[in-house]
Amino acid sequence: MNPLTYHRARSIDEAIGLTGVGAPSLLGGGTNLIDLMRKGVEHPSALIDVTALSSEIEATGDGGLRIGAAARNSALAAHPLVRSQYPMLARAVLAGASAQIRNMATVGGNLMQRTRCLYFQDAAGSRCNKRSPGTGCDAIGGFNRYHAVIGASPSCIATHPSDMCVALAALDALVHVAGPGGKRRIPLVDFHRLPDERADIETLLEPGEVISAVELPPSPFGTDSGYRKVRDRASYAFALVSVAAGLTMRGGVIEDVCIAFGGVAPKPWRALRAEAALRGGPAIGEAFDAAFQGEFSDAAPAAGNAFKIELAQRTMSAILTQLSGSAS
Ligand code: SF4
Numbered sequence: 001m002n003p004l005t006y007h008r009a010r011s012i013d014e015a016i017g018l019t020g021v022g023a024p025s026l027l028g029g030g031t032n033l034i035d036l037m038r039k040g041v042e043h044p045s046a047l048i049d050v051t052a053l054s055s056e057i058e059a060t061g062d063g064g065l066r067i068g069a070a071a072r073n074s075a076l077a078a079h080p081l082v083r084s085q086y087p088m089l090a091r092a093v094l095a096g097a098s099a100q101i102r103n104m105a106t107v108g109g110n111l112m113q114r115t116r117c118l119y120f121q122d123a124a125g126s127r128c129n130k131r132s133p134g135t136g137c138d139a140i141g142g143f144n145r146y147h148a149v150i151g152a153s154p155s156c157i158a159t160h161p162s163d164m165c166v167a168l169a170a171l172d173a174l175v176h177v178a179g180p181g182g183k184r185r186i187p188l189v190d191f192h193r194l195p196d197e198r199a200d201i202e203t204l205l206e207p208g209e210v211i212s213a214v215e216l217p218p219s220p221f222g223t224d225s226g227y228r229k230v231r232d233r234a235s236y237a238f239a240l241v242s243v244a245a246g247l248t249m250r251g252g253v254i255e256d257v258c259i260a261f262g263g264v265a266p267k268p269w270r271a272l273r274a275e276a277a278l279r280g281g282p283a284i285g286e287a288f289d290a291a292f293q294g295e296f297s298d299a300a301p302a303a304g305n306a307f308k309i310e311l312a313q314r315t316m317s318a319i320l321t322q323l324s325g326s327a328s
Contacts, residue, residue: 008049012178012212018048019208020180026050026210028070028109031101036114040123041131051106054213057081063218069108069176069211073164074099076107086216088225088244092167095229098236108211111165111175111191112203115158115266116238118143129155130199137199144302146238149309151265156199157302159263160192161238166262167227169270170244173216179209188214192267220256221246224326228319229262230311239263241312247283247323254278254324264312271295274316283324288317 005022009015018024025033025044028051036042054068057079065081076082077093093102119126119138127136139147139157147157165188173188192203205211219225225246231237242262248255257278259271274295281287292313299309 002043002045004044005046006049007046008052010052012053012210015048015050015053015210016179016208018046019210022046024048026108026112028106028112029072029101029104030109031097031105032109032113036121039121041114041121050108050210053210055106060215065216067107067214067216069106069213071107073097073102073105073107073110076164077102085222086167086171086219086225087223088221088227088246089164089167089171089216091227092163092229092242092244095227095239095242096163107164107214110162111188111211111214113161114202116161117147117158120158130158130195130202133198133200140302144304146240146263147302147305148265149301149305149312150296150299151194151267151269152300153195153197153199155197156195156266158195158199158266159238160265160267162268163227163229163239163242163262165192165268166242166260167244168214168216169268170225170246170258170260171216171219172258173214175211176213176215177205177209178212179206181206183212185215189268189270195266219246220248221258224248224323225258226319226323228315230315241308241315243312243315243319245316245319245323247320249283249324252282253280254283257320259316259320261312261316264308271316278320283320285317285321288320289313292316 022045024046027047027049053070055070056068077090082090120128126138168188174185175191227244229239229242239262244260246258261269274291277291
């Protein structure tokens with residue numbers, strides 16, 4: 001391991017100031033970053049520990065929720081307001097990793113975690129445009145069962161690994177960031193980039209910017225929402241496909257719906273086209289399937305993961321069928 005320095009930031013301004021020195025990485029719970037340093041994928045010259053920044057989870061004046069970036073995943077999933085007003089988020093967090101990892105991992109770190117593509121993590125032996133731009137991608141034509149079926153590019157077909165972010169995308173979360181140029185809010189659905197020709201640039205964060213909080217607006221879905229995750233084994237595995245969804249009914253038709261997919265794209269995939277197709281229509285399997293087909297009309301699976309498209313369709317249909325039954 002390379003020599004490095006360690007600083008524990010006491011304020012957001014201190015953290016921003018420290019990012020200007022050398023090639024630092026921000027350290028939350030370390031559940032992903034430390035692994036990548038051990039594997040030779042990440043080589044920071046300094047670690048800026050941001051776990052002393054805000055971890056508060058508190059109601060906002062408009063009925064929403066503000067989550068400090070240093071909040072632990074386990075605290076988020078257990079919070080009474082999350083469980084009562086945003087149950088899909090609690091379920092998504094609990095579907096991720098192990099209890100020990102959730103106790104360490106932070107909300108800000110979850111947003112910044114990197115793909116679990118095996119070739120990305122194999123710094124010694126594999127070509128990877130995300131790790132070393134311009135070198136190629138061994139997943140294309142290799143073992144790509146876990147990779148993207150939509151939103152990928154010829155440079156990278158990796159998936160985003162987060163469960164939490166799928167629910168945050170469905171809930172219209174806003175990411176609060178602060179940096180040398182001031183503060184701004186970025187919709188979660190825009191925060192992560194698709195790979196195009198620069199697979200190594202994964203978010204809209206500018207140099208020196210630090211995530212301070214995640215804000216959730218009031219949700220119209222409440223308990224009429226859920227999260228389903230399909231994986232190769234029952235626990236401690238990343239999603240083959242996941243779906244976060246909320247649905248309300250009025251007069252026998254779908255009044256409102258939100259849908260986001262995980263495990264299928266390089267970022268949490270908000271299904272806006274499917275949502276638009278479903279609003280005002282019947283909550284029946286044929287309508288769910290037609291909406292899915294429209295959403296995934298641009299899908300381009302690799303050799304080893306075409307099964308994900310039918311799996312995603314069935315998972316979406318199953319959760320919407322469940323929600324429409326309980327909401328009507
Ligand atoms: Fe690297 Fe992306 Fe290819 Fe995986 S899919 S090897 S992360 S470029």
